Amino acid sequence: MKRFFALAMAALLVLACFGCTQKDDINKKSEGVMTYAEYAAAELESAVVIEAYVQAKQGWWENKATLYTQDADGAYFIYELPCTEEEYNKMTVGTKMKISGYKAEWAGEVEIIDATWEILEGNYIAEATDVTALLGTEDLIKKQNMFVSFKGMTLEASKDAEGNDVPFLYKWDGSGQDGDDLYFNVSVNGATYTFTVESYLCGKGTDVYNAVKALEIGDKIDMEGFLYWYEGVNPHITSVTAAK
């Protein structure tokens, strides 16, 4: 029994060490690279250098990529990163990157622009952080751009141009077509929020796009996505399932 206990303890120790090593690797920053806390404290318009892992790609357009990246402590939205399409294809989910650019803010969204980059050794895919309880609080913005989840929200009606109740709209006002961004309202604790399926991130034919189109008013749902900001919180949803 003692042998078995010792063996089990040793195995646990190895697992713990492995876990620590993984965490350390994610947290470890090269020389001259900011921690997330330093980045968060940096002034707008100042030069920033970060290391983070690609969590999703919003698209590539005219030799520029837009990425959601994250490290163990926070997230960074990388806007219009110059790269070729071939380079963009190498920036797969989990890829570690060093980004040097400028911290900026556009309509409330804090981002890194005018950046240069390099791919580094390392890989990390973040677990979604449940922020349901933070909705409507001032603490929510601290999680900006992170991969997050929302649990047990209710689909509320949106109004189309004719004033009808509909479960979702193509574009914010219903002016779009199939393939455009989907906008839908969800509520929790008596407050309603507008969430988006961003078509460049999850376009027509993706599971989440189809899932939102199949929703009915009153459905209880769980969601995952990125905590984007546009004049207030405007999450870019990547997954919708029935609430557990």
Place this chain on the structure above:
Amino acid sequence: MKRILSLVLTLVFSLLLFTGCHGAKRRDAFVIPEEFDTSREYEISFWAKSDTNVTQTRIYEKAIRDFEALYPNIKVNLKIYTDYGRIYNDVITNIPTATTPNVCITYPDHIATYMTGDNTVVPLDALFANEKYGLGGSALRFDSPTLDEMIPKFLEECRIGDEHYAMPYMRSTEACYVNKTYVEKLGFELPEVLTWDFVFEVAEAAMEKDENGNFKVNGQKTMIPFIYKSTDNMMIQMLAQKDAGYSTDDGEILIFNDTTEALLSEIAIHAGTGAFSTFKISSYPANFLNAGQCIFAVDSTAGATWMGTDAPLSDIAEDKLVEFETAVRMIPQFDTENPEMISQGPSVCIFNKEDPQEVLAAWLFAQYLLTDDVQIAYSQTEGYVPVTSKAQNSDTYRDYLSRAGEDDELYYSVKLDATELLIENTENTFVTPVFNGSASLRNAAGQMVENVTKSMRRKETVDDAYFEKLYADITALYRLDGLSAMADGKAELGELPAMSKALIGTLVAIWLLIGIFVGADALKKCKKRSI
């Protein structure tokens, strides 16, 4: 000898085959059919731009339904874009595969690039003048404007070289939407015509803060007194007002001049204090204006429904809206006696297809967009102006203009003031020269304003050395040196590629072989005769 001949012929045919395969398929110029064949079915595609405005989308859809009712054999497939750049990119991608749309909303700058294809865009003058199917034509099933009823200034904007390659669909200009309440609170009187000096002076005055770090004028932590949406237009209009160089009609680049540097230096001062910013750097001017965080918001008259406390469209939360009086003015001027402002707005072009009947069907639909119903309905969605005098002078439209302020929807006063601004100043509008590459030059003009503004916000030094590097970077980024060389007719094409040399060499050799064969054959015949 026959073997040699067959070898030569094989070579010649092979070469012809290869050269035929190389490059895009040639397309014959469009010739107007005598009659529109109504016994056939046509399916045409229409790529349109909407300002993310559901009413505009509904108007396109209604126009298509009404048109299809008149021409049941034509089906129109609508594809909506919210960005001219995306339409341009998709068209460019589809030209080599001959999968362009039939009808497309676009800008003349873009058409100049589309025209580098072979008979890609249909020239419209012959269609305009066609007795049956032209403007006001006798065989049309709808009441179309005549050529004389097109606003000449707007039509002229669609001429590229000697031909019209587009027709105007809607026109707008830029306007300065002003928080008059704050201008007066700062101790200034708002003039009828703004000058750049006045706007910058008020903007700097608005930067004063109280002991808590709030801006005195609005009591908030945020205030960007002057925000410009389209910095391309900003630079283009400033240069035009100064009568300074931008480009020649045939594409010679003149933008890198002393006036440009002086204008950028002035902009830099106010970007440095935070009194000036741009849409690309900070976000939509309307959002700041409506939140009481901006005093002068310059945007298109086609953005008027977003401007002001009572604007029918808004992107910000209601609790952020601030009450103020909105005044609409023309963009700031250097010479208030001779105002100048850009003319902009969507135009329509038609792409050539193998089947002239299909092109004619596309033309009929494009022309339908000029009918009063479509023109008036679409113009009412924003501060747009109809492009025909027929629509502008109609009772329906005159009644619409006369009812400014009756409500905050259809008759929203800011929108109607913006519309009147363009109607009253149509003769003061201008467009920039259109040539292959003019879209790049336009982008370059705006990028210089963006770069200078960003640099000042980042506390960089903007001096002579900065401008030298800026001009070099912008020239390289937008390949402007290539454009100038093309305009001069001095483009250095360099040495012929090895493949071309080999091809020419082979052709020469074939002609030599043919010559030898013919010569030898003639000699043989001579010998036979002499025997």
